[in-house]
Amino acid sequence: MQKKLILNSDLLTITLDRLxxxxxxxxxxxxxxxxxxxxxxxxxxxxxxQEKLTTAAKRQVPLGYLDATFHRDDFRRREIPAKASExxxxxxxxxxxxxxxxxxxxxxxxxxxxxxxxxxxxxxEKVELLVLIDRKHTRELPIAADYVxxxxxxxxxxxxxxxxxxxxxxxKIWLINKD
Amino acid sequence: MSGLxxxxxxxxxxxxxxxxxxxxxxxxxxxxxxNRTIKKVPSLRDVTIANVFFENSTRTRLSFxxxxxxxxxxxxNFSASTSSVKKGxxxxxxxxxxxxxxxxxxxxxxxxxxxxxxxxxxxxxxxxNAGDGTHExxxxxxxxxxxxxxKLKAVKGKKVAxxxxxxxxRVALSNxxxxxxLGAEVLVCGPPTLLPKYIGQxxxxxxxxxxxxxEWCDVANVLRIQLERQQIKYFPSLREYSLYYGITKKILDSxxxxxxxxxxxxxxxxxxxxxxxxxSHHSIILDQVENGxxxxxxxxxxxxxxxx
Numbered sequence: 321m322q323k324k325l326i327l328n329s330d331l332l333t334i335t336l337d338r339l340x341x342x343x344x345x346x347x348x349x350x351x352x353x354x355x356x357x358x359x360x361x362x363x364x365x366x367x368x369x370q371e372k373l374t375t376a377a378k379r380q381v382p383l384g385y386l387d388a389t390f391h392r393d394d395f396r397r398r399e400i401p402a403k404a405s406e407x408x409x410x411x412x413x414x415x416x417x418x419x420x421x422x423x424x425x426x427x428x429x430x431x432x433x434x435x436x437x438x439x440x441x442x443x444x445e446k447v448e449l450l451v452l453i454d455r456k457h458t459r460e461l462p463i464a465a466d467y468v469x470x471x472x473x474x475x476x477x478x479x480x481x482x483x484x485x486x487x488x489x490x491x492k493i494w495l496i497n498k499d
Numbered sequence: 500m501s502g503l504x505x506x507x508x509x510x511x512x513x514x515x516x517x518x519x520x521x522x523x524x525x526x527x528x529x530x531x532x533x534n535r536t537i538k539k540v541p542s543l544r545d546v547t548i549a550n551v552f553f554e555n556s557t558r559t560r561l562s563f564x565x566x567x568x569x570x571x572x573x574x575x576n577f578s579a580s581t582s583s584v585k586k587g588x589x590x591x592x593x594x595x596x597x598x599x600x601x602x603x604x605x606x607x608x609x610x611x612x613x614x615x616x617x618x619x620x621x622x623x624x625x626x627x628n629a630g631d632g633t634h635e636x637x638x639x640x641x642x643x644x645x646x647x648x649x650k651l652k653a654v655k656g657k658k659v660a661x662x663x664x665x666x667x668x669r670v671a672l673s674n675x676x677x678x679x680x681l682g683a684e685v686l687v688c689g690p691p692t693l694l695p696k697y698i699g700q701x702x703x704x705x706x707x708x709x710x711x712x713x714e715w716c717d718v719a720n721v722l723r724i725q726l727e728r729q730q731i732k733y734f735p736s737l738r739e740y741s742l743y744y745g746i747t748k749k750i751l752d753s754x755x756x757x758x759x760x761x762x763x764x765x766x767x768x769x770x771x772x773x774x775x776x777x778x779s780h781h782s783i784i785l786d787q788v789e790n791g792x793x794x795x796x797x798x799x800x801x802x803x804x805x806x807x
Binding site: 403 | 502524525527528531532535536537539540541542545546570800801803804
């Protein structure tokens with residue numbers, strides 16, 4: 321198994337700062353904006369972004385956790401049913417601007433399921449998608465991200481591994497060759 | 500991670516502790532779903548489920564049907580009282596006819612012990628036992644244990660007394676299996692005539708005295724006297740039963756500690772439970788009903804399997 325480092329800790333922090341700046345550019349003071357982290361791995365990123373935005377905007381930007389397992393289109397197409405994670409959306413998203421946050425955008429199917437799952441909490445005014453890594457040429461659905469940390473050319477056989485630690489000292493993003 | 504070890508839910512006896520834990524974890528997620536404003540998810544949208552009830556039921560059937568609808572499954576209902584069973588059709592023929600109409604999963608309640616097991620052997624569909632005679636009622640036991648886990652944070656090490664008509668109760672047997680698998684201590688209490696002779700061999704304590712049982716336990720699961728299953732007299736009168744085995748608020752208040760009161764329903768108020776006890780803060784009877792939907796959603800979600 322070969323591992324290649326795509327982003328190291330310093331670069332990742334810079335990338336994330338840039339993504340936050342882009343969000344601030346479009347959302348101003350975040351008065352009507354809600355962040356939704358996608359379970360299971362988008363939530364760490366979402367928490368980090370919320371922390372940075374809260375400092376920058378001087379107000380608590382609401383953050384929810386969204387699990388799309390029950391809305392997936394591959395249920396009953398795999399051997400074992402997918403295990404769900406917690407959904408915690410303690411507010412209505414009716415009329416709000418929602419930013420969906422995930423670590424890696426690959427086939428787009430998780431995002432499709434998330435869009436579906438999100439509707440149970442209201443009809444948002446606008447939905448945007450933020451991803452840390454956008455795997456190019458692997459999309460199976462017409463879905464594109466509005467904010468992208470880094471584009472990566474990957475093969476289907478490869479895997480992107482995101483390692484985030486709680487204090488953001490040893491964050492690493494790897495491209496893994498399965499052989 | 501893995502799925503359930505069985506393609507059917509026939510009883511608690513033949514599933515593992517890991518299965519139970521998996522069902523509970525999935526039920527946690529579904530409990531969140533059914534507390535949303537929009538309570539529906541599309542998971543089972545391509546699954547058709549038949550509810551085949553050869554015996555009367557309100558709660559269980561309603562709970563199953565709600566669970567199915569919240570998972571977006573297509574549902575057909577069948578009850579023996581309005582069907583051709585009255586004309587002499589056999590169980591297998593009835594179910595095969597339903598299957599010929601392309602049904603993926605069958606929820607069955609039947610007065611005969613082993614009816615779901617018989618179906619599981621002969622037909623290709625996921626079978627869920629919703630009560631077979633005096634044998635098992637697995638989803639009830641799962642939701643009971645789940646409610647204990649929710650109320651007391653754990654099942655392991657807790658002392659649970661099952662009180663009442665143990666002899667005719669499928670809820671009691673399934674509960675004993677589930678609670679033992681999850682590491683709880685179990686005691687059964689009732690008049691000697693309503694306790695099965697060798698029940699001790701399942702690893703449960705036996706107690707005839709209600710007060711002693713209540714002093715011992717953390718949770719009291721009170722069962723209904725099933726007069727419809729009793730062909731002979733097991734006790735002189737309901738009045739006498741309620742005098743010795745009826746739980747009242749006064750008895751609960753006299754105990755040294757707070758206990759949790761459960762009942763699988765339907766309650767015979769004034770017989771096994773007095774009204775003031777059933778409606779007291781000890782009681783989690785309505786939580787059990789709510790959890791029933793989440794547990795049944797979890798079971799059907801995990802059993803739905805793969806498209807063939």
